[in-house]
Amino acid sequence: MNETIRQNLHTHSTFDDGKSSMEEMAQSAIAKGFTALGFSGHSPNPIDTCSMSMEGMNDYLETFRFLKEKYKDQIALYCGIELDSLSDIDLSPFAYIIGSIHYLNTPSGQVAIDESRETFDHLLHDIYSGDIQKLTADYYAALIDMIRSRDFDILGHIDLISKYNEDETYFSFTADWYLEQARKAIDAGIEKGVIFEMNTGAISRGYRTMPYPHASLLDYMAKKDAKLCINTDCHNAIALDQSMNQALALAKRAGITDLYALSEDGFSPVSIDSFVGELN
Ligand SMILES: [Zn+2]
Ligand SMILES: [Zn+2]
Numbered sequence: 182m183n184e185t186i187r188q189n190l191h192t193h194s195t196f197d198d199g200k201s202s203m204e205e206m207a208q209s210a211i212a213k214g215f216t217a218l219g220f221s222g223h224s225p226n227p228i229d230t231c232s233m234s235m236e237g238m239n240d241y242l243e244t245f246r247f248l249k250e251k252y253k254d255q256i257a258l259y260c261g262i263e264l265d266s267l268s269d270i271d272l273s274p275f276a277y278i279i280g281s282i283h284y285l286n287t288p289s290g291q292v293a294i295d296e297s298r299e300t301f302d303h304l305l306h307d308i309y310s311g312d313i314q315k316l317t318a319d320y321y322a323a324l325i326d327m328i329r330s331r332d333f334d335i336l337g338h339i340d341l342i343s344k345y346n347e348d349e350t351y352f353s354f355t356a357d358w359y360l361e362q363a364r365k366a367i368d369a370g371i372e373k374g375v376i377f378e379m380n381t382g383a384i385s386r387g388y389r390t391m392p393y394p395h396a397s398l399l400d401y402m403a404k405k406d407a408k409l410c411i412n413t414d415c416h417n418a419i420a421l422d423q424s425m426n427q428a429l430a431l432a433k434r435a436g437i438t439d440l441y442a443l444s445e446d447g448f449s450p451v452s453i454d455s456f457v458g459e460l461n
Contacts, residue, residue: 186442186456189421190219190261190335191279191378191412196241197223198231201418203244209418211255214460217443218421219259220245221279224268228291229283232265242274259443263337266327267291277443280375281337282323285316294320298345305351313352314359317342321362325369334448335410336370338380338393339363347389354397363398371407376441376448379432381424382414392428396435403435410441411456425458 193199194206201209203220210218222241223232233241245260252258261277264270267284284291287308293300309316320342328336340363346352352359370377379399383389394402402409409432413423432440432453439450 184216184455186217186451187213187215187422187425187458188217188219188410188442188456189215189413189415189425190217190259190277190410190443191221191263191337191380191382191414192219192421193222193263193414193416194220194241196237196244197233199416203241203248205418206421207248207252207256207258209421211252213422214457215256215421217257217259219261219277219443221261221263224262224264224270226265226268228267229265229293232268235270238262238270257444261334264331264333266323266331272332277335277448278333279335279337279378280327280331280333282320282327282341285319285323295341295344301345317352317359318362321366324366328366328369328373328375334376335412336375336377338382338414339366339370339377340394340398343393343395344383344388347391354395360397360401363394364401367398367402367405367407371405374408376408376410377402379409379411379428380414381412381428382416384427385413385415385417385420385423392424392431396431399431399435399437403432403437408441408450409437409439411458422459426461427458429453429456429458 194203225235226232249258259276262275263279266282292304379392381392411428441448442451
C-alpha cells in the first residue's frame with residue numbers, strides 16, 4: 182500500500198517575517214491533512230530585518246521542541262532553517278537546511294533582490310546601469326558560489342531573480358544567454374547533490390501565477406534527473422498548501438517521477454504519485 186505524503190518544508194513564522202505563530206502553523210498543517218511540516222526561519226543576518234535574531238533563533242528551537250512533542254501523534258514536525266548566503270551560524274541544531282540567495286554584494290553594499298519591485302528597479306538601473314544580463318549573471322554566479330562553498334540540503338527558489346519578471350518585462354525566459362546562466366547553476370546543484378524546490382511562495386503574495394522554477398528550467402531539471410521537492414515558502418498558516426496541486430501537475434508534465442521526502446532518517450526519493458497537494 183502506498184503511503185500518502187503531504188509535505189511542506191519551507192515555511193516562515195512570527196519568529197521571522199511570517200504572520201502566524203509556529204503553533205498556528207502546526208495546527209493548520211494538521212487541519213489540512215499534512216503528514217510532514219518543516220519550519221525554515223530566516224537565518225540571522227544583521228542587515229536583514231526579516232531574519233531571526235540570534236536570541237530569537239534559540240527561542241525558535243525551544244518552541245519547536247515543545248511543539249514536536251505536543252503534536253507527535255498527529256504530524257511529523259522538523260526544524261530546519263533558511264540559510265541566507267550572507268549569514269554565518271552554527272547549523273548543527275537543524276534537521277535540514279535550505280540555502281538561498283536574497284542579497285547581492287554590489288559596490289553600493291548588499292542589496293536585496295526580492296524585497297520589492299522598487300528595490301529591484303534600483304538594483305537594475307542605478308547599480309547595474311540597466312544591464313539585466315550582468316545582473317542575472319551575478320545572481321547565478323553567487324548561487325553557484327553558495328552551492329560550492331556551503332553545505333545545505335535544499336536550494337531555495339533557484340530563479341528568485343525572476344520574481345518580478347513573470348510577464349517577461351525584464352528578459353525572456355527562453356533567451357539563450359539566460360538559459361545558459363541558469364543551467365550552469367542547475368548543473369552545479371546536481372553535481373553537489375542538492376534538492377531543488379518548486380516554490381509557490383510568490384503566488385500567495387500576488388507576484389506570480391506560476392511557481393519557481395520557470396518551465397524552461399524545470400524541463401531542463403527533469404531531463405537531467407535533478408532531485409526535487411515542492412514547498413510553498415508560506416508566511417502565514419492559510420497559505421501552507423498554496424498551489425501545491427498546480428506544482429505537482431507541472432512536475433508531472435515535465436516528466437518528474439520522484440520527489441524527495443524528509444523523514445527522521447533524512448531525505449529519500451518517493452514516487453511522485455504518493456504526494457498530494459491541497460485539499461479540494
Ligand atoms: Zn527565501
Ligand atoms: Zn523562505
